[in-house]
Amino acid sequence: MNALADQDPAIWHLIQHEAARQRDDLELIASENYASAAVMAAAGSCLTNKYAEGLPGKRYYGGCSVVDEVENVARDRALELFDPPGASGARHGLGVNVQPHSGAQANAAVYLACLKPGDVLLGLDLSNGGHLTHGSPANSSGKLYRAVHYKVDASGRIDMNAVREIALRERPRMIVTGASAYPRLWDFAAFRSIADEVGALLLADIAHVAGLVAVGLHPSPVPHCDFVTTTTHKTLRGPRGGIAMARADHMKALNSAVFPGSQGGPLMHIIAAKAVAFGEALQPTFKAYQQQVLANAQAMASRLQERGFALVSGGTDNHLMLMDLSDRAYSGKDAEDVLGRAGITVNKNTVPNEKRSPFITSGIRLGTPAMTTRGLLAPDAVRVADLIVEALDNREDADHLAKIRGEVHSLCALHPVPGLRAP
Numbered sequence: 001m002n003a004l005a006d007q008d009p010a011i012w013h014l015i016q017h018e019a020a021r022q023r024d025d026l027e028l029i030a031s032e033n034y035a036s037a038a039v040m041a042a043a044g045s046c047l048t049n050k051y052a053e054g055l056p057g058k059r060y061y062g063g064c065s066v067v068d069e070v071e072n073v074a075r076d077r078a079l080e081l082f083d084p085p086g087a088s089g090a091r092h093g094l095g096v097n098v099q100p101h102s103g104a105q106a107n108a109a110v111y112l113a114c115l116k117p118g119d120v121l122l123g124l125d126l127s128n129g130g131h132l133t134h135g136s137p138a139n140s141s142g143k144l145y146r147a148v149h150y151k152v153d154a155s156g157r158i159d160m161n162a163v164r165e166i167a168l169r170e171r172p173r174m175i176v177t178g179a180s181a182y183p184r185l186w187d188f189a190a191f192r193s194i195a196d197e198v199g200a201l202l203l204a205d206i207a208h209v210a211g212l213v214a215v216g217l218h219p220s221p222v223p224h225c226d227f228v229t230t231t232t233h234k235t236l237r238g239p240r241g242g243i244a245m246a247r248a249d250h251m252k253a254l255n256s257a258v259f260p261g262s263q264g265g266p267l268m269h270i271i272a273a274k275a276v277a278f279g280e281a282l283q284p285t286f287k288a289y290q291q292q293v294l295a296n297a298q299a300m301a302s303r304l305q306e307r308g309f310a311l312v313s314g315g316t317d318n319h320l321m322l323m324d325l326s327d328r329a330y331s332g333k334d335a336e337d338v339l340g341r342a343g344i345t346v347n348k349n350t351v352p353n354e355k356r357s358p359f360i361t362s363g364i365r366l367g368t369p370a371m372t373t374r375g376l377l378a379p380d381a382v383r384v385a386d387l388i389v390e391a392l393d394n395r396e397d398a399d400h401l402a403k404i405r406g407e408v409h410s411l412c413a414l415h416p417v418p419g420l421r422a423p
């Protein structure tokens with residue numbers, strides 16, 4: 001960082017400001033986390049200088065012997081995490097490509113590997129918690145393929161009978177499971193049987209829950225799915241990036257869909273950082289971390305409900321929850337602004353049967369991965385829920401919000417972010 005401070009103080013100062021924000025404020029954005037110092041060291045390494053188009057042992061550039069080893073370590077560790085030997089010692093035989101630059105790129109590569117333009121893609125509706133890359137008209141997945149969507153039912157859960165009806169009617173080539181804002185578990189076996197009934201391929205996009213899946217706290221899609229994609233930076237707590245996995249018979253198509261199909265040279269520094277993060281996730285402490293993520297989410301959800309707030313689906317089974325503000329005088333956007341002034345970072349989110357625009361929304365999404373990384377425990381999660389309610393109740397009172405912000409900053413000061421140096 002000294003070289004940066006000397007050469008480019010403008011950017012250096014901005015990074016210091018961002019570090020202070022990450023350190024002082026309470027991060028409740030469900031898709032964010034704090035990568036370790038080791039992950040960031042790999043991401044900031046000289047591997048950024050290296051071109052390595054192709055795969056280990058089959059590159060289009062010289063000088064790749066070291067990065068070949070790096071990529072092989074990343075691949076081995078990813079498979080150790082997501083396709084470990086079962087009780088009988090057998091694996092499911094998944095392959096992995098660790099080169100996707102992001103979760104969106106991983107999904108685009110899967111579609112490119114097995115769909116033709118115009119093929120039918122069935123995914124969860126965006127306003128019901130799905131992701132843009134699951135067939136939104138704003139994304140290439142909704143422009144290149146004919147996207148149809150399933151929704152959650154009145155109780156906020158995915159209704160498998162409705163999924164089956166849509167699948168029988170629309171005959172999708174691919175069914176996509178996974179979400180950005182769904183607080184409940186996925187029944188991958190039930191999706192598999194629907195996919196088999198209509199002859200569809202099955203993709204599990206576990207971007208949000210990958211860390212929980214890796215330690216067995218969320219069912220694994222691996223026994224049931226043809227493809228599995230994930231980001232590496234959400235509950236998995238690695239660098240910003242993605243990976244894509246597939247059954248052996250799809251690996252050749254998947255690899256060429258990543259490169260040269262949709263990407264150029266892989267980011268070897270990020271692949272090294274992914275390897276470091278996977279190594280961390282293979283440690284026993286990572287399971288304890290994920291258990292605490294769930295315990296914190298339970299504590300926060302129960303407290304918010306005790307305090308009279310509705311949660312979509314009535315609670316959570318994972319690391320996130322959606323506060324439903326449909327019955328309130330203020331919107332998701334208002335709540336995001338108010339909590340921001342109280343030092344608590346969240347994002348506005350649509351809720352099922354949303355009445356307001358996607359820029360305003362009637363919900364906010366809260367997640368516990370980042371606060372848990374900094375060591376906050378269930379009693380802290382209860383206190384944070386109380387502070388959220390206090391801030392929303394006093395949303396017009398700038399002094400009161402400033403007072404809450406002071407308490408939030410004190411709480412955060414007691415729990416430094418691993419990976420960020422104190423000022």
Ligand SMILES: *Cc1c(COP(=O)(O)O)cnc(C)c1O
Pocket residue numbers: 031101102103104105130131133178179180205206207208231241242
């Ligand atoms: C976050 C997310 C993605 C996209 O990840 P990026 O790295 O931002 O491209 C894809 N799918 C789901 C379900 C996500 O939540």
